[in-house]
Amino acid sequence: MDPLEMMKNGVPETFYLTLSAMLFAIGVAGFMIRRNIITVFMCIELMLNAVNLSFITFAHQHKQVSGHLFAFFVMVVAAAEAAVGLAIILTVFKNRSTLNIDEINTLKN
Amino acid sequence: MDLFFFSLFAFIALICAVNVVLQKHPISSALSLVGVMASLAVLYLLLGAEFVAMSQVIVYAGAVMVLFVFVIMLLNAGIEVHHGRSWMAKLLGFPAFLAILGLLCFFVQRGFPNVGSVRFGDWEGGGAQQVGYALFTEYLLPFEVTSVLILIAIIGAIVLARKELD
Amino acid sequence: MEFLVITLIKLALITFIFMTTLAYLQWVERKVIAHVQVRMGPSRVGPHGLLQPLADVIKLITKEGVMPPHVNGGYYLLAPFLAVFMALISISIIPFGGAIDIPAIQLAGKTFGPYHTMMELASVNMGVLMILAVSSMGVYGIALAGWSSNNKYALLGGLRSSAQMISYELPMSLAIASPLLTAGSLQLRGIADSQAGFYLGFVPKWAIFQMPAPQIFAFIIFMIAAFAETNRIPFDLPEAENELVAGFHVEYSSMTFASFFMAEYANMVTVCSVGTLLFLGGWQPLWPAALGSNFVAPAIFLGAGLICLYHGLNPARPFDRYTLPVFAVVFFGLAGLMAFPPLVPVLTPLFWFLAKVGFLLFVFIWIRATLPRFRYDQLMSFAWKFLFPAALLNLLVTGFLVALVP
Numbered sequence: 001m002d003p004l005e006m007m008k009n010g011v012p013e014t015f016y017l018t019l020s021a022m023l024f025a026i027g028v029a030g031f032m033i034r035r036n037i038i039t040v041f042m043c044i045e046l047m048l049n050a051v052n053l054s055f056i057t058f059a060h061q062h063k064q065v066s067g068h069l070f071a072f073f074v075m076v077v078a079a080a081e082a083a084v085g086l087a088i089i090l091t092v093f094k095n096r097s098t099l100n101i102d103e104i105n106t107l108k109n
Numbered sequence: 110m111d112l113f114f115f116s117l118f119a120f121i122a123l124i125c126a127v128n129v130v131l132q133k134h135p136i137s138s139a140l141s142l143v144g145v146m147a148s149l150a151v152l153y154l155l156l157g158a159e160f161v162a163m164s165q166v167i168v169y170a171g172a173v174m175v176l177f178v179f180v181i182m183l184l185n186a187g188i189e190v191h192h193g194r195s196w197m198a199k200l201l202g203f204p205a206f207l208a209i210l211g212l213l214c215f216f217v218q219r220g221f222p223n224v225g226s227v228r229f230g231d232w233e234g235g236g237a238q239q240v241g242y243a244l245f246t247e248y249l250l251p252f253e254v255t256s257v258l259i260l261i262a263i264i265g266a267i268v269l270a271r272k273e274l275d
Numbered sequence: 276m277e278f279l280v281i282t283l284i285k286l287a288l289i290t291f292i293f294m295t296t297l298a299y300l301q302w303v304e305r306k307v308i309a310h311v312q313v314r315m316g317p318s319r320v321g322p323h324g325l326l327q328p329l330a331d332v333i334k335l336i337t338k339e340g341v342m343p344p345h346v347n348g349g350y351y352l353l354a355p356f357l358a359v360f361m362a363l364i365s366i367s368i369i370p371f372g373g374a375i376d377i378p379a380i381q382l383a384g385k386t387f388g389p390y391h392t393m394m395e396l397a398s399v400n401m402g403v404l405m406i407l408a409v410s411s412m413g414v415y416g417i418a419l420a421g422w423s424s425n426n427k428y429a430l431l432g433g434l435r436s437s438a439q440m441i442s443y444e445l446p447m448s449l450a451i452a453s454p455l456l457t458a459g460s461l462q463l464r465g466i467a468d469s470q471a472g473f474y475l476g477f478v479p480k481w482a483i484f485q486m487p488a489p490q491i492f493a494f495i496i497f498m499i500a501a502f503a504e505t506n507r508i509p510f511d512l513p514e515a516e517n518e519l520v521a522g523f524h525v526e527y528s529s530m531t532f533a534s535f536f537m538a539e540y541a542n543m544v545t546v547c548s549v550g551t552l553l554f555l556g557g558w559q560p561l562w563p564a565a566l567g568s569n570f571v572a573p574a575i576f577l578g579a580g581l582i583c584l585y586h587g588l589n590p591a592r593p594f595d596r597y598t599l600p601v602f603a604v605v606f607f608g609l610a611g612l613m614a615f616p617p618l619v620p621v622l623t624p625l626f627w628f629l630a631k632v633g634f635l636l637f638v639f640i641w642i643r644a645t646l647p648r649f650r651y652d653q654l655m656s657f658a659w660k661f662l663f664p665a666a667l668l669n670l671l672v673t674g675f676l677v678a679l680v681p
Contacts, residue, residue: 010226011115016152017221019119021213023126023145029206030130038135038181042142045173046129049149052165060156060232061225065243068161068235069251072244075161075168076255080262082173086180087269093184136350136422143415163404171411172441175418179437182422182430236400237461 016057023050037092037099041085048078111228114155118148133188135181139174146170156227158235281392289396293366297540298328304640311644322598332533340529343424350423355527355534358416362541365409368402369548370395370464372558372624394625395464402463403455406549407448410504414440416538417506417523424526432522435512435651439503442658443510447500449666450493453673454482454553457490463549467557477566481556488676492669494554496662498638501546503658505539507639509646512654547635548628555631558624572626573614580606 027050030043052071059067093099125144132138146169153162244252302317302324309316317324342351372394379389399405414437421433458466472480482490503510514522524535551557560568580603587599613622649657 010228010231011111011155012226014218014221015115015119016156016227017217018214019122019152021217022123022210025206025210025213026123026126026130028209029202033202034130036135036186038177038184038186039129039138042129042135042138042177045169046126046142046145049146049169052161053149053152056153056156056158056161057227059158059235060227063232063234065234065239066247068158068240069243069248071158071161072164072240073251073255075164077258079168079173080259082176083266084262084269086176087266089180090184090270099184099186136419140350140415140419147412159401160404163401163408166408167404167411171408171414172444175411175414175437175441178415178418178422179434179441182418182434182437237404 013057013061017054020050020053020057023047023053035100035102037089037101037104040101041082041089045078045082048074111155114229115152115227118151118155122148122152135186136178139177139181142177143170143174146174155229156235157230157232160235160237160240277390281390282396285392285396289366293363293541293544296544297537298332300540300544300636301331301536302328303636304643307637307640308644311641322594335529335533338529340531343526345425346526347423347425350419351526352531354416354420354423355531355538356416357419358413358538359534359541361409361413361416362538362545365406365545366541366548367396368399368405368463369545369552370398370467370557371628373620375621393464394621398462398464401461403451403461403466403549403553406463406545407444407451410542410545411440411444413538413542416535420527420535421523424523426526428519428521429523429525432514432519432525436506436523439506439510439512439654439658442655443500443503443662446496446658446662446666447504449663449670450497450500451549451553453488453493453666453670454485454490456670456673456677457482457485457488458553463552467552467559470556471559473563477562479556479559479561481559482554487680488673490554490669490673492665493673494550496666496669497550497554498635499662501550502639502642503654505542505546505639507539507543508643509649510654511648512651543636543639544632547632547639550635551628551631555635558628560623560627568627569619569623570614572623573610576606576610576613580604580610 024047027043027047030046031040034040034043052074055067055071055074057067059065059071089099092104096104098104122145125141125148128141129138129145132141146165150162150165150170153159153165305327306316306324317327320326320330342348370393375390375392375394377390380387417440418433418437421429421431421436424430454466455461458469460466460469470479470481470485474480474484474486478484480486483494484491502508506512506514512522514524519525524532527535560571562568583599583603583606587595587603590596590599612618613626
C-alpha cells in the first residue's frame with residue numbers, strides 16, 4: 001500500500017521503525033564522539049530506548065504482547081546495568097579523579 | 110490527529126536525542142535524555158502499550174536518570190574537554206554518520222514496506238492484565254532469571270561503591 | 276462539543292478550588308501549629324487572620340525576583356516550573372466522588388441536557404501507575420534547583436532530596452501494590468468502588484479493614500513514605516534550615532520561591548488523596564446510610580454554626596461580636612446545602628472524601644508540630660533496613676492471603 005494512502009487511517013508503522021533507527025544512529029554517533037564516561041553511558045541508554053521502540057512497534061504489528069515483555073526486560077536489565085555502571089564510574093573517579101575516557105588508558109600501553 | 114501527535118513527539122524525541130550528543134555538559138545531556146524518554150512514553154501510549162509507557166516513565170525517567178543526575182551532581186562533573194583528534198575523524202565523521210543513518214532508514218523502509226498503520230485505540234492488548242498474565246505464564250523463567258540478575262547487580266553495586274573498611 | 280464544555284467547566288472549577296485550597300492550607304497549618312504550641316497564630320490580617328494567605332500571595336508576587344549572578348540561568352528558572360508542574364498535574368486524574376446528573380432544562384425554547392459527568396477530570400486506566408510516574412518525575416525540580424544554584428548548601432539539599440526520594444519511592448510503591456491485589460484494578464475510581472459495602476452491617480470494607488488481608492500496615496508504611504516524598508518534617512532533610520540554611524531553594528526569591536512552596540503543598544494534597552482512595556475507601560462513608568451516615572455532614576456544619584453563634588453572642592474579644600455570626604450563617608448555609616435532598620447523592624460522597632483528605636492533611640500538620648528531624652544516616656537506614664523489608668513482607672503476606680483465602 002502507498003504510505004500516503006495509509007496515512008489517512010493512522011500513522012504507518014514504518015514511521016515508528018524509522019524513528020527508532022534514527023535514534024539508534026544518533027546514539028551510536030554519541031557513543032563514538034563523546035569523551036565523558038557518563039555521557040557515553042547515556043548514549044548506550046539512548047540506543048536501548050531506540051530498540052525498545054522497535055519492540056513495541058513490532059508488538060503492535062503482530063498484535064502480540066510479547067514485544068512489550070521484551071521491552072520490559074530490556075528496561076529491567078538497563079536499570080541493573082545503570083546501577084553497576086554508575087558504581088564503576090564512581091570507583092574510577094575515586095581512583096583516578098577524571099571522567100575523561102581518553103585519560104583512562106592504563107591497559108593500553 | 111494521530112499523525113499530528115506522532116510528528117510532534119517524534120520531533121521532540123529527535124531534537125532531544127541530538128541534544129544528548131551535542132551538549133557539552135553532562136547535566137544537559139541527562140535532561141535531554143529524560144525528554145527523549147518522556148516523548149517515547151507518549152509514543153508507546155499511541156502504540157497501545159499502556160503498561161510499558163508507564164514503566165518507561167517510572168523506571169527510566171524516574172529512577173535510572175535520577176541516578177545519573179545524582180552521580181553527575183555528586184562527582185561535580187564539568188564541561189568535557191576534547192583532546193586532539195585526527196583530522197580524518199573530523200572530516201569523515203559527519204558524512205559517515207549520515208551514510209549509516211540513510212542506510213538504516215533505507216533498510217527499514219525496504220524491509221517493512223507495508224506493515225499496516227497505527228491508530229490510537231485500535232489495539233488494547235498492552236494493559237497491565239495482559240502483560241501480567243504473559244509475564245507469569247509464558248515468560249516466567251526469564252522473569253525469575255531477571256530477578257537473579259538484579260540481585261547480582263545490587264550486590265555488585267554495593268561491593269563496588271562501598272568505602273574500604275580498614 | 277458537550278464533553279468539551281463540561282470538561283472546561285470542571286477544569287476551571289477544580290483549578291480555582293485547588294489553588295485556593297493550597298493558599299489556605301498554609302493558613303490552616305500555621306493556625307494548627309500555633310494552637311498545638313499554645314499560641315494564637317496569624318490573627319492580624321482580617322478576622323482570625325483569614326486574609327493572611329491573600330496578603331502572602333500579594334507580597335510574593337510584588338517582591339523583586341532576584342536572580343543571583345552565579346547561577347546556571349536556564350536550569351535555575353526551569354527547576355521551579357518543573358516542580359510545580361509535576362505537583363499540579365496529578366490532581367487531574369484523582370476522582371472526588373460519584374456521578375453528577377443534571378436533568379434536562381428548558382431555556383429559551385431549547386432543551387439543554389440531560390448531562391451526566393463523573394467527579395474527576397480524566398479517568399485513566401493506569402491511574403495508580405500514572406501517579407507514581409508523575410511523582411517520580413517531581414524529584415528533577417528539586418535536584419535541578421540544588422545543582423543550578425551553584426551554592427554548596429543548595430547542592431547538598433538537592434543531593435539529599437534525590438537520594439531520599441529514590442529510597443522512599445520503593446517502600447511507597449510496594450505499599451501501594453498490596454491494596455491493588457485485593458482491589459484488582461489500576462483505575463483509581465475502580466479501586467475506590469471496590470471498597471464499597473460493609474461487614475456485619477456496620478464495619479466498612481475499606482482496604483485497611485478488608486477481609487482476606489487488612490492493609491493497615493501498608494497504610495502506615497505509605498504514610499511514612501509519603502512524609503519523606505513530600506519533604507515534610509520529620510524527613511525535611513533537603514531544606515533543614517539549621518544545617519543547610521534553606522536547602523535547595525536558598526537562592527530563590529519571589530515567585531520562584533513561591534512555586535516550590537506551592538509544589539510542596541500540592542504534593543501533600545495529592546498524596547493524601549491517593550492514600551484516601553487506596554486505603555480509606557475514597558468517598559465510601561464510615562457507616563452505612565441506613566444508620567444515618569447521610570446526616571453527618573449537616574449535623575457537623577449545624578454544630579459548627581451553633582458554636583460560632585454562641586461565641587458570637589458571648590464574645591471573648593471585641594471583634595468576635597461581628598465576625599462569628601457571619602461564620603455561623605455560612606455554616607448554616609452549608610448545612611442546609613448538605614441536607615437539600617436533590618444534592619445529597621452528589622455532596623455526601625464529596626463530603627466524605629474531603630473529610631478523609633482533610634484528616635490526613637491534619638495528621639501531616641500535627642506531626643510537623645510534634646516530631647523533631649531525623650539525622651541523615653538514620654533516615655537512610657530507616658528506609659532500607661526497616662521500611663523496605665516491612666513493605667516487602669506485607670506484600671508477600673497479602674499475596675498469600677489473597678491467593679489462598681477464597
